[in-house]
Amino acid sequence: MDLFEYQGKELLRKFEVPVPEGRVAGNPEEAAEAARSLGGKVVVKAQVQVGGRGKAGGIKLAASPDEAKKMAGQILGMDIKGHTVKRVLIERAGDISSEYYFSLLVDRSARDFLGLMSAKGGVDIEEVSESDPEAIARVHIDPLLGISDFHARELVFGSKIEPKARTEALAIIPKLYKAFVGLDASLIEVNPMVLTGEGRVIALDAKVTIDDSADYRHQSFAELKSAHEIPEQERLAKEKGLNFIKLEGDVGIIGNGAGLVMSTLDVVKAAGGEPANFLDVGGGAGAELLSNALEVITSDGGVKSVLVNIFGGITRCDLVAEGIIDAFNRLDMKVPVVVRLDGTNAEKGRKLLSDAPHDNLLAADTMLGAAEKVVALSHASHAKDG
Amino acid sequence: MSILVDNDTKLVVQGLTGREGSFHGNRNKEYGTNLVAGVTPGKGGTDVDGTPIFDTVDEAVRATGANTSMVFVPPRFAADAILESHDSGIDVIVAITEGVPAMDMARTVSHLRCGVNGTTLIGPNCPGVISPGKANVGIIPGEICEPGPIGLVSRSGTLTYQIVHELSQRDFGQSTCVGIGGDPIPGSNFIDLFEEFEADPETELVVMVGEIGGDAEERAAEWAKDNMDTPIVAYIAGLTAPPGKRMGHAGAIVSGSKGTAKAKIEALEAAGIRVGKNPTEVAEIVAELRAG
Numbered sequence: 146m147d148l149f150e151y152q153g154k155e156l157l158r159k160f161e162v163p164v165p166e167g168r169v170a171g172n173p174e175e176a177a178e179a180a181r182s183l184g185g186k187v188v189v190k191a192q193v194q195v196g197g198r199g200k201a202g203g204i205k206l207a208a209s210p211d212e213a214k215k216m217a218g219q220i221l222g223m224d225i226k227g228h229t230v231k232r233v234l235i236e237r238a239g240d241i242s243s244e245y246y247f248s249l250l251v252d253r254s255a256r257d258f259l260g261l262m263s264a265k266g267g268v269d270i271e272e273v274s275e276s277d278p279e280a281i282a283r284v285h286i287d288p289l290l291g292i293s294d295f296h297a298r299e300l301v302f303g304s305k306i307e308p309k310a311r312t313e314a315l316a317i318i319p320k321l322y323k324a325f326v327g328l329d330a331s332l333i334e335v336n337p338m339v340l341t342g343e344g345r346v347i348a349l350d351a352k353v354t355i356d357d358s359a360d361y362r363h364q365s366f367a368e369l370k371s372a373h374e375i376p377e378q379e380r381l382a383k384e385k386g387l388n389f390i391k392l393e394g395d396v397g398i399i400g401n402g403a404g405l406v407m408s409t410l411d412v413v414k415a416a417g418g419e420p421a422n423f424l425d426v427g428g429g430a431g432a433e434l435l436s437n438a439l440e441v442i443t444s445d446g447g448v449k450s451v452l453v454n455i456f457g458g459i460t461r462c463d464l465v466a467e468g469i470i471d472a473f474n475r476l477d478m479k480v481p482v483v484v485r486l487d488g489t490n491a492e493k494g495r496k497l498l499s500d501a502p503h504d505n506l507l508a509a510d511t512m513l514g515a516a517e518k519v520v521a522l523s524h525a526s527h528a529k530d531g
Numbered sequence: 532m533s534i535l536v537d538n539d540t541k542l543v544v545q546g547l548t549g550r551e552g553s554f555h556g557n558r559n560k561e562y563g564t565n566l567v568a569g570v571t572p573g574k575g576g577t578d579v580d581g582t583p584i585f586d587t588v589d590e591a592v593r594a595t596g597a598n599t600s601m602v603f604v605p606p607r608f609a610a611d612a613i614l615e616s617h618d619s620g621i622d623v624i625v626a627i628t629e630g631v632p633a634m635d636m637a638r639t640v641s642h643l644r645c646g647v648n649g650t651t652l653i654g655p656n657c658p659g660v661i662s663p664g665k666a667n668v669g670i671i672p673g674e675i676c677e678p679g680p681i682g683l684v685s686r687s688g689t690l691t692y693q694i695v696h697e698l699s700q701r702d703f704g705q706s707t708c709v710g711i712g713g714d715p716i717p718g719s720n721f722i723d724l725f726e727e728f729e730a731d732p733e734t735e736l737v738v739m740v741g742e743i744g745g746d747a748e749e750r751a752a753e754w755a756k757d758n759m760d761t762p763i764v765a766y767i768a769g770l771t772a773p774p775g776k777r778m779g780h781a782g783a784i785v786s787g788s789k790g791t792a793k794a795k796i797e798a799l800e801a802a803g804i805r806v807g808k809n810p811t812e813v814a815e816i817v818a819e820l821r822a823g
Contacts (some may be wrong), residue, residue, distance in 0.1 A: 251633050253715045253745040253782065256640050288637035329634050331715070358781060359632035361607060388779050392771075403713060403779025404687025404742055407768040411792075412809050414771045423772075425779045428670070428688070456689045456696070458658070458672045459555075487696060488672060512693065513811055 146355055147194045151234045152369050153333075153353035160324035162317060163347040167236035176217030179235035180210040186238045189216040193228040194373075196269070201225045206238060231374070240342025241349070245306050246270050246281075247318070248334040249325045258286040258325070260318070262300035264307075266337035280304075292322040306340075313346035314338070321348075329359035378445060385437040387424055394419025396523050397442035397451035397480070399435070401426050401460045409454045412513060418520035421448045429459040435468025440476055450481050450522035452515055457488030466494035473503045481505045481522045485515035533662035533707040534682070534727040534734070535623050535651065536564075536599060540666040543568040543591045543621070545612045546603035547579050555603065555627075555670050556582070562667040567595035588612075588619040601659070601668050602626040609655055610635035613718075617643055617650045625668045626654035626718065633781070636716040643718065652718025656781065658688040658710035671695075671708060679704015681817065682728040682761075684721060685740035686713050686747075686780070690768060690810070694740055697814035703821065706734040713742070713780025721751035729759050736762050736820060738813060741795055743769035744783045748795040752802035762820055765799045765806045766813045767792045 148156070154164040168179035169192070180187045191203030198204055203225050207213035213235060223230045244267035252259035263281045265273045273280055282303030284296045297318040301311050317338070325333050332354040339349045360366050375383070382389030388403070392410075396418040400406035403425050410420040424442060426434050435453075442451055455465050469484060482505060486494045498508055507522075509515030542559065546552040547569025557580055560566040568591040569579050575586035585591040588600065600616040602609055602624065609628040616624045636655065643652055653660055659669010663676035675692055677699045685691040691710055698705065709724055711717050721739055728734045737759075741748040748767065755763055770792040772778050774785040785791050796806050805820075807813030 251637060251715055254720075254747060254750055256644070256716050256720075257637065287641055288634070289641045326634065329632055331633055356633045356781075358606060358630045359634060362632070390776050390778065392773065400689070402687065402689025403783060404685070404690030404740070404768050405693055407742060407772060407778050407783070408690050408693070408766075408810060410771045411768060415808065420771060423776075423778055456692045458689060458692055459670055488675065488692060511811070513809060 146357055146370065146373070148353045148355060148369060149192045149194065149232070149372065150190065150351055151192055151232070152372065153351035154348070156328055156353060157321070157324055157348060157351055160320050160327060162320045162324060163345065164351065165236040165239065165347060165349065167234050170217060170233050170235055171231065172221065173214040173218040176233055176235055177210040177214035180207060180213035183235060183237045185209050187213050188236045188238050189213055189220060190234040190236065191220045191223060191225060191230040192232040192234055193225045193230055195226045195228050198225055203230065241339045242342050243307055243310065243340040244337035245304065245339070246273070246336045247321070247338045248332065248336070249321060250332045252285065255285055258288055260284045260286060260296060260300055262304040264305050270336065286322070291326070292319055309344060310340040310346050317346060328353065329356045329362060330354060331356050378441060381444070382424065382441045385441065386434060387426060387438055387441060389441060390423040392420050392422050394421045395447055395449040396519055397421050397448040398454070399424045399426060399438045399442060399451065400454045401428065401430055401456065405454065405456055409452065409512070409516070412516040413452065413520060416516040416520040418516070418523055421445060430465065432464045432468035432471055435465050436472040436475065439469065439472035439482070443476065443478065443480060448480055449526040450483065450519045452519040453482060453484045454512060454515060455486050455488070457486070457491060460488070461490045462486040462488060462494030463490040463497060466497040469506065470497065470501045473501065473506060478505055481507060483507045483509050483515050483519040483522065485509045485512055532731050532733040533665060534731050535653070535660050535707060535709065536662050536666040536668050538665050540599045540668065541565050541567045541595060541597045542599050542601060542668055543570060543588060543595070543597035544601045544603060545570045545588065545616065547571065547582065548574050548584060549603060552603035553579050556601070559667050559669070562673040564666040564668060567597050588615045588621065592619045592621065597621065599623045599668060600625070602628055602655070604628060606630035606632070610639045613639050613652060614642065617648055620648060621650060624650060624652045624718070625657070625659050626652065627657060627659060627669060629656040631655045631714065633715050636714065640716055640718055653709060654712040654718060656714045657712030658691060660707060660709050662707045663705050669710065671710065675699055676708060677702070677704035679706065680733060680735035681705045682731065682734035682737045683708040683740070684724040684728070684737065685710050686742050687740055687768065691740055693810045694738065694766065694813055697810050698738070698817060701814050701818055703814070703817055706731060713782050715745065715782040720747050722754045725751060725755055725759055729761055734761060736764065736817060738817065739763060739765045741765065741767045742780070742783050743772050743778065743785050743792050744790045746790065749798040752799045752804060755804065756802040763804045764813055764816045764820065765804050766810060767795045767806060
């Protein structure tokens with residue numbers, strides 16, 4: 146999960162990484178109060194998990210608490226690339242002499258850790274990587290051995306940051322590495338890392354992504370996560386043990402296994418439909434889970450038809466069929482459901498479905514046939530509505 | 532021949548006494564896999580439906596000659612279980628467990644790659660390995676597979692079954708099907724398996740099943756261009772996946788402009804590898820290549 150900037154900085158501070166003094170505010174009054182306690186001249190920063198907030202007007206300088214209040218009023222509630230700003234970070238403003246880039250990440254292809262540093266900071270690093278790859282110093286770190294001083298030197302000298310920033314940068318890098326490992330992070334990106342007018346090097350921004358699989362090692366992460374709002378439908382699905390992601394379309398999708406569900410979305414799209422969601426019931430799903438999955442999907446009034454695509458391995462198709470029939474008996478199912486079953490006990494499952502007395506419950510023999518059928522039904526529903 | 536598992540496989544299951552472990556361990560045994568032992572600390576001396584349980588993998592190896600292990604323990608114990616098998620001289624470790632922290636895998640894989648014991652790790656978060664008619668180590672349903680000349684390597688589980696099913700229906704049997712798993716740091720990647728398949732005289736064509744996230748497919752395409760004579764047919768899931776959303780698998784995420792299905796398909800096609808638009812088309816391309 147991506148943390149908010151203020152959360153990432155709080156964690157980095159625990160690892161003695163220098164970050165600007167700041168406080169988080171949820172309304173303009175709190176922003177004014179925070180500015181007062183920080184000495185007046187502050188930066189007001191929108192807390193959203195998306196890049197490019199500066200360009201979108203989500204970062205503003207305020208010379209006084211009153212101005213901070215006004216700026217916070219403008220930024221709070223703002224929509225930045227689909228993210229609503231609920232909090233602002235108020236930080237003491239300082240002189241910036243230079244901006245650098247630094248990051249540490251899990252390198253999937255090399256199966257180790259990768260450190261990156263550049264004297265070109267404060268800009269989109271992907272663009273720098275395209276236009277001037279030489280400007281980025283890279284160093285691979287063996288996860289078993291951890292960081293050595295030479296790794297930090299290769300980054301600092303290789304990135305050609307100003308000589309006067311070297312000593313402090315060399316001291317910060319091992320601390321960031323310690324934070325990376327200690328937090329089970331998959332990414333720590335400091336963009337920019339700055340050299341201040343006073344000659345200090347600090348992390349002016351921080352993007353920290355933590356590995357959800359390691360939550361059990363970090364009791365405090367549950368609280369951090371509670372600050373992240375998840376849509377009602379997603380919350381409901383999670384409660385029921387379903388892996389659900391809302392999408393834009395009107396064809397509901399249920400499948401078992403992430404790869405098969407992704408593939409199902411693709412074939413529905415190729416057949417001219419727009420998937421309404423990604424929903425993976427996982428391995429070994431029983432009747433109740435299937436019934437719940439249908440309930441979650443149809444709780445969205447915009448869904449016009451549903452495709453259930455199951456390839457039974459540990460999952461038994463007869464139980465899947467029972468769950469679907471249960472949903473039909475239990476709920477007022479207004480939308481047609483196309484079901485394709487293959488694998489373990491598929492025959493038995495298909496028989497159960499064909500014996501069920503529901504007109505809206507339709508069977509399909511193949512994955513592609515099912516996709517065509519469910520898309521035709523969603524189009525027919527639109528024709529009727531329109 | 533086949534790769535990784537066959538008639539010489541002697542399987543030890545780490546976590547055989549658990550609900551999932553015993554269910555799948557016994558299913559593998561029914562398929563014909565030589566299941567020789569289970570390991571659960573503290574339960575040594577007991578048995579699961581006739582299979583002896585040991586306290587440590589080392590004991591199991593010494594008593595039974597086990598050369599392959601399947602890891603079915605909870606995520607927080609998985610890295611330890613893998614390292615234990617490695618230390619006990621196991622040749623092939625198949626880790627089914629989902630949800631192992633990336634930090635644990637980074638360290639474990641780094642250690643295994645030092646190569647002292649020459650261990651191959653498949654997974655974690657994978658459906659396992661099956662050489663049809665010989666041995667099944669994992670949760671892939673044996674009944675959908677048929678022996679034959681197609682090697683299959685995939686980052687997914689059920690999607691693999693779908694494609695195997697499409698192949699079997701057209702009478703294209705498989706030498707070995709390998710699920711390498713959907714995690715960011717897998718023990719083995721596409722290139723590792725390409726190398727194995729290229730060296731296997733029985734594998735005449737390889738099907739690769741990739742998905743969004745990372746650049747393993749791009750790198751495999753590049754590698755295959757220079758190193759593979761065996762033809763490859765590919766499929767990539769997730770063309771419609773929105774950026775920034777983790778699509779079920781820990782590793783299935785488009786980050787910025789990186790890891791998209793489109794980029795992967797382009798890289799594969801640039802390397803002369805044909806890519807099916809859906810699982811059915813993959814089997815159709817295989818049919819075309821086999822006929823030609």
